[in-house]
Amino acid sequence: MKIAVCIKQVPDSEARLRIAGDGKWIEEDDVQFVINESDEYALEEGLTLAEKTGGEVVVFSLGPDRVREALRKALALGAARAVHLNDESFAGGDSLATGKALATAIGKEEFDLVLTGSQSDDAGYGSTGSVLAGHLAWPHAWLVMGVEMDEDFRGAKVTREMEAGMNEIFHLAMPAVLEVQAGINKPRYASLKGIMQAKRKEIAPMSPSDLGLSAEEVGEGGSGLEMLSVALPESGEVAQIIEGEPVEAARILVEKLQKEARIL
């Protein structure tokens, strides 16, 4: 099977976040970027399926120059080549704009399956893959927790997460877009050999004009959302923070749980 996997590079979950000067997003200069968590699982699912079926994975990502690092990592893990949607006009896109750009890039080749993560850990729209599927007019499923490909690759038994600890299972015709949920598999680590091979693999840059799209159709211009500001969330109650060294803090906490909260 020829499989497209879409990944996004996002700030590390441990990163200390500082709001940028214009108040509209975080200061990107002082954070470390990694492959989005559910996208790592999507990539692993794609690599496993490609190995089983004698196919290959082409990895797609949209974002600035820093994204090459994420693509290089995907190549080291086993993707055959990468396509990098890299142009200033792609910036600031919502899921409608980004989904359209990715669908157009993917539509330039013939794929049997598209895999994405289910939600990004930064913007968190949780919808880029569904939008992409709409543009390709392929079936899709969000929060995929299992994929069993039919022998002829023309369909798959898909397990999708529901609420409250239940899964639903259905059969889906291929080609399709599957938006993978974290936990579906166990992502591999890159081998030294993989890292060396990745250096020779292609990362093809792509601009809006390469896709036949105008700058107004992508990024901020192609979005249905305009970002006004980001801030720390407002909250009604804020925790009473217990100060002190661990032993002292633990003692005070237990005392409060006994005498104030009366639950111990």
Added chain:
Amino acid sequence: MSNTVWVIVQQREGKLHKMSFEAVRAGQLIASMIGGTAEAVVLGSQIDEAAQQLVGFDLGAVRTIDSEKLADYTPGAYIGALSAAVSQANPGYLVFPHTYQTADYAPRLAQSLGGALVPEVTGVEQDDAGLVWRRPVMSGKLEARVRTRGDGPVIVSVQSASFPADEVATGQAAVESLSVDAVDLVSDRQILGVEEAAEGEVDLAQCEYIVAVGRGVGDADKIGPLQDLAAALGAELGASRPVIDNGWLPRERQIGSSGQTVSPKLYLAVGISGAIQHLVGMKGSQVIVAINKDRGAPIFNVAQYGIVGDLHEVVPALAAAVREAKGD
């Protein structure tokens, strides 16, 4: 685009998903801001009973789209039904409860209608230029304020516990059926069934004390001291999603939207940052205590008590303090 607000409720076998009422509240609020009317829309097969649960609310109408082809949820049939209905009635806003079902198809509906999409809305306000939506970003560590653009309908999904269901305005609404052409309802999934995600049987909902482990614990072999703390408290171990996904604890211990919902006397969140998907599963706890090295972690917004520090130091100290207090 009209100033009619459609609230697309979710039902199953005649029963409304509880977040449907929160979406109705959000729809009423939006309608009052834009000087419009909120209406409810129920999709499915044999949905009279579900529709009747909405007639006592302040709604312009309760519209039903009733077809055998909508008996099982599939995105193809649901998107087909709503696209056809929207093109007849032309609502300006479509408000969904943000559930695992609606989040599966609302984005694609937005794409096919050429509308704007605002997922996981936690608040709405109005300024001179129109409506401003609040939604979580950076896994809930920050909140964004966004505005929509374009001429198409605005598709909004509202996050759990953001619009209180008990504030829904009451009134009297008539049920009106919307007829859509059955050819528009094309299933794109062959439903095979449902199964439980976890095999085990740990019923955390019955526990009075829970020690919940988060990603911050770092590795499976570092869970020992948390087990010891749980033993000291007489608590069960729970976990947030990344811990389960990494295989550090089995899935039957997962707490959150895709795991169990708990409300113990004491919920001790250790190394859990507090993504919304986790918070919806535990914020009904009587007392929440958070231990986290990041003072900015959203878990501190729902906790009553917090210790900012290295959990590997705090947890053993806490276990010792609990034992001492209990006289063990």
